[in-house]
Ligand code: PEP
């Protein structure tokens with residue numbers, strides 16, 4: 593249930609109203625909109641008498657929310673959520689570029705890619721240290737050593753870093769990591785989501801490969817219910833019947849999410865297509881669809897990459913893409 597208050601209401605009276613509602617057993621999230629306060633009520637709202645509320649002199653509108661996601665719902669929080677990092681933002685009027693290798697492979701590789709993407713204008717460095725691989729015989733990532741190298745690259749370039757956490761026991765290693773990725777395979781690992789709700793680290797939540805938009809938003813809701821609302825949603829392609837591309841990039845989820853939620857939405861054209869030559873076209877399309885950024889795989893030597901070489905751009909290709917995206921972002925009224 594949403595309660596929109598009248599503009600300019602007396603704060604003491606609002607406190608009394610929220611206390612009365614909390615006594616009925618619901619939790620309240622208050623958010624300040626551009627001109628009025630909006631109260632989001634979560635919990636069993638069947639005990640609340642809508643008509644009595646509508647008669648209250650503080651209240652302009654009472655809306656019952658149909659969707660199962662509440663805290664992630666734009667009705668609860670009409671303004672865009674913007675995540676702030678040292679030297680970078682995600683959401684609002686920014687278009688944010690996250691770039692780096694699929695996996696951290698060595699100091700030389702990571703430093704070369706980090707310096708190159710920074711020079712081109714990327715705002716974040718990505719790189720997997722713990723890798724979810726389909727085969728147990730494939731490279732599983734450098735683990736803790738990979739995390740150390742990411743932190744080194746962050747210090748050397750000043751770029752904030754994002755990397756995937758596969759299980760909660762790894763959380764203590766992520767202290768100097770700026771944003772924690774929850775991969776497609778873990779999107780519905782509810783215990784993990786609950787634990788991340790207790791953390792105050794920003795979360796990059798990737799869409800599961802067979803998940804609906806509501807399921808993605810409910811996964812975000814798990815994290816938000818724990819008190820962590822620093823979440824970025826990521827469309828990374830879903831399973832389809834045609835295997836020409838690695839996945840099917842569902843770009844239509846971008847405007848749909850932007851309508852339904854206040855959380856920032858980014859696109860991963862690398863995992864969506866699996867083919868580096870398609871990444872520029874799909875990146876441009878992501879800007880046009882209204883995304884708040886993209887996460888792109890870049891490798892200094894794609895032919896010898898230990899993971900996802902076929903979908904990785906070279907630093908030169910990434911640099912050209914940046915030039916084009918700046919113009920596209922400008923048309924959309926966003927700044928890179
Ligand atoms: C990745 O970002 O390298 C990755 C494994 O992503 P996803 O979870 O989308 O497959």
Ligand code: MN
Nearest residue numbers: 694889899900
């Ligand atoms: Mn990858």
